[in-house]
Amino acid sequence: MRRMRALVLVSMLLLVFAAACGGGETTAGDGNGGNGGSDSGTAGKEGNDLLAVVKERGTLIASTDPAYPPQSSRTPDGELEGFDIDVTNEIAKRLGVEVEYETPPFNAIISGGWSGRWDLSVGSITITPERQKVLHFTPPYYFTPASIAVHSESSDIQDTESDLDGKKIGVCVECSYQFYLQKKLNIPGESPEYVVDDADIKTYDTDSTAIQELAVGPGVRLDAVMSALPTLEQAIGDDVPIKIVGAPLFYEPLGVAVDKESPEDPKAFFEEVSKIIEEMHSDGTLTEFAKKWYDGTDLSKKTS
Amino acid sequence: MAEAAVGGVRKTDTARPPRLSFTSKKYLTYGVIVIMGILVVLVFQFDLSFMREWLPYIARGTWFTLILCFGGIALAIPLALLGALGRLSRSGVLNGIANFYTSFFRGTPLLVQIYFIYFAFPQLAFKPGVPDFLEPFLVYDVIFAGILALGLNYGAYMTEIFRGGIQSIGHGQVEAAHALGMSAGQTMRRVVLPQAVRVIIPPTGNDFIAMLKDSSLVGVVGTVQELFNRAQVVGKAESRAFETLAIAALIYWFLTGVFSFFQGKLEKRYARGHVREEAHDG
Numbered sequence: 001m002r003r004m005r006a007l008v009l010v011s012m013l014l015l016v017f018a019a020a021c022g023g024g025e026t027t028a029g030d031g032n033g034g035n036g037g038s039d040s041g042t043a044g045k046e047g048n049d050l051l052a053v054v055k056e057r058g059t060l061i062a063s064t065d066p067a068y069p070p071q072s073s074r075t076p077d078g079e080l081e082g083f084d085i086d087v088t089n090e091i092a093k094r095l096g097v098e099v100e101y102e103t104p105p106f107n108a109i110i111s112g113g114w115s116g117r118w119d120l121s122v123g124s125i126t127i128t129p130e131r132q133k134v135l136h137f138t139p140p141y142y143f144t145p146a147s148i149a150v151h152s153e154s155s156d157i158q159d160t161e162s163d164l165d166g167k168k169i170g171v172c173v174e175c176s177y178q179f180y181l182q183k184k185l186n187i188p189g190e191s192p193e194y195v196v197d198d199a200d201i202k203t204y205d206t207d208s209t210a211i212q213e214l215a216v217g218p219g220v221r222l223d224a225v226m227s228a229l230p231t232l233e234q235a236i237g238d239d240v241p242i243k244i245v246g247a248p249l250f251y252e253p254l255g256v257a258v259d260k261e262s263p264e265d266p267k268a269f270f271e272e273v274s275k276i277i278e279e280m281h282s283d284g285t286l287t288e289f290a291k292k293w294y295d296g297t298d299l300s301k302k303t304s
Numbered sequence: 305m306a307e308a309a310v311g312g313v314r315k316t317d318t319a320r321p322p323r324l325s326f327t328s329k330k331y332l333t334y335g336v337i338v339i340m341g342i343l344v345v346l347v348f349q350f351d352l353s354f355m356r357e358w359l360p361y362i363a364r365g366t367w368f369t370l371i372l373c374f375g376g377i378a379l380a381i382p383l384a385l386l387g388a389l390g391r392l393s394r395s396g397v398l399n400g401i402a403n404f405y406t407s408f409f410r411g412t413p414l415l416v417q418i419y420f421i422y423f424a425f426p427q428l429a430f431k432p433g434v435p436d437f438l439e440p441f442l443v444y445d446v447i448f449a450g451i452l453a454l455g456l457n458y459g460a461y462m463t464e465i466f467r468g469g470i471q472s473i474g475h476g477q478v479e480a481a482h483a484l485g486m487s488a489g490q491t492m493r494r495v496v497l498p499q500a501v502r503v504i505i506p507p508t509g510n511d512f513i514a515m516l517k518d519s520s521l522v523g524v525v526g527t528v529q530e531l532f533n534r535a536q537v538v539g540k541a542e543s544r545a546f547e548t549l550a551i552a553a554l555i556y557w558f559l560t561g562v563f564s565f566f567q568g569k570l571e572k573r574y575a576r577g578h579v580r581e582e583a584h585d586g
Contacts, residue, residue: 065526066537066541067536067537067538067540067541068541069541069542073541073542074361074534074537074538074541076357076358076360076361077361078361078364102527103526103527103529103533103537104525104526104527105525105526105527108423108526113426113427113430115426115427115429115430115443116443117443117527206540208540208541208543209540211543212540212543212545215543235543238542238543239543240543261430263430263439
């Protein structure tokens with residue numbers, strides 16, 4: 001019995017030891033040099049500087065959600081492509097490092113507390129004061145109009161100002177569109193006009209899912225979807241049976257996000273990335289990318 | 305029509321045999337259902353070329369699926385053994401630990417466990433007052449978090465399998481072993497466990513096959529691009545949920561078939577000497 005007990009204790013210790021080693025495994029993935037570095041997060045001690053860590057590592061670990069064309073999506077070879085991807089690759093290039101991608105869920109990104117698993121997010125994130133509590137946002141790298149789409153066979157919603165009241169509207173969870181419908185959207189420099197009353201808000205993990213739900217049929221699961229105009233137009237281009245209704249309801253500034261609670265001090269890294277974004281504006285790189293992905297429209301400049 | 309009552313006992317009808325045997329009908333029905341599925345795909349014009357285009361990318365996710373379930377089962381088996389020994393132990397302490405383990409990990413959903421290990425632990429790691437050296441024990445890479453969750457969860461369920469297997473070995477053998485002077489540890493290692501293995505293999509094999517499917521829950525986290533996650537993400541982005549999820553479903557089905565086949569072989573091998581042989585002529 002004594003030996004049995006010893007055996008049990010030894011096994012428990014082995015498990016604990018395995019846990020310690022387990023922290024170092026990689027999550028290799030397809031495309032863009034795999035994703036997930038082996039020491040994301042565990043490499044830095046408190047007081048280390050994130051910028052120094054990234055440069056020493058030689059790789060920028062960025063997060064993205066590849067279910068969001070044309071900002072980010074997969075190609076059949078497993079590579080990533082999109083406006084956000086181009087911007088991220090360019091940032092890495094200007095930092096002088098390679099880039100790898102992680103694909104956490106969107107709400108894990110906007111809630112902060114990334115535990116050092118990735119360094120930044122170029123994920124078309126709307127800058128809001130609530131999010132600024134947990135994330136550093138660079139100056140906007142582009143602006144996107146928020147629009148309403150309905151099923152292509154629907155006819156009861158023509159005027160966004162009056163016909164949307166009380167309707168089932170699909171949005172991505174914790175997105176600016178949800179806040180708009182809840183009438184608590186806080187965008188620095190914008191005061192959106194709330195034209196939708198008592199929306200029956202249906203939340204989904206991401207915009208694409210909401211769009212699929214709308215496409216099921218007019219009023220079947222959703223009456224409308226509120227999302228970024230380019231995303232809706234991309235879906236229409238992919239023959240999803242939806243159509244845009246009305247003019248955009250608001251414009252949102254989108255910034256690159258860095259975790260405030262990063263285990264390594266993110267200040268210098270954040271400032272460097274902000275500087276790069278401003279350079280990319282002034283030297284026309286962002287305009288070039290925007291025109292490439294958004295049908296010639298330069299979304300990197302603020303429109304009315 | 306020949307139903308004769310003979311001394312109170314009914315003789316069943318001896319009509320002519322059916323044109324198709326039972327087995328043929330079974331497989332024929334199976335085949336018809338499959339063909340109907342294929343027809344649905346063709347008639348309703350689901351995008352076959354899309355499926356062919358994306359098949360390699362989605363199929364490559366199977367690597368991660370396999371890593372997750374092989375890792376998970378490798379962790380679950382020792383845990384199940386320890387749990388079973390703990391539950392059978394005469395020590396109150398070990399019994400208590402084992403009981404808590406099985407109760408907790410069978411009592412909480414696997415998805416919650418995965419999320420807890422991957423998202424909740426790191427929150428603890430960075431709370432003020434928590435020492436730095438604990439960080440690698442709390443912040444897990446998603447694949448390891450998945451393996452850990454799967455292993456802990458299935459280990460708890462398999463504890464009962466192992467316990468049943470161990471207890472199924474007749475107590476007479478244990479007594480005989482003791483009579484021969486073997487210690488409890490020796491008895492377990494040399495007499496009980498080798499025989500228990502044969503009993504344990506079929507339910508363990510079934511659990512492994514179940515774990516193959518449960519690995520898809522780790523994909524829900526999003527960070528690991530295993531089979532389901534790939535199918536889901538591409539389906540969302542390209543508005544082709546049917547095509548991509550059908551690919552994933554078929555691959556899971558195929559893998560299950562492969563694993564079941566090997567499980568059958570394993571069972572046969574361990575059953576040697578225990579199954580009555582068919583009578584031979586002459």
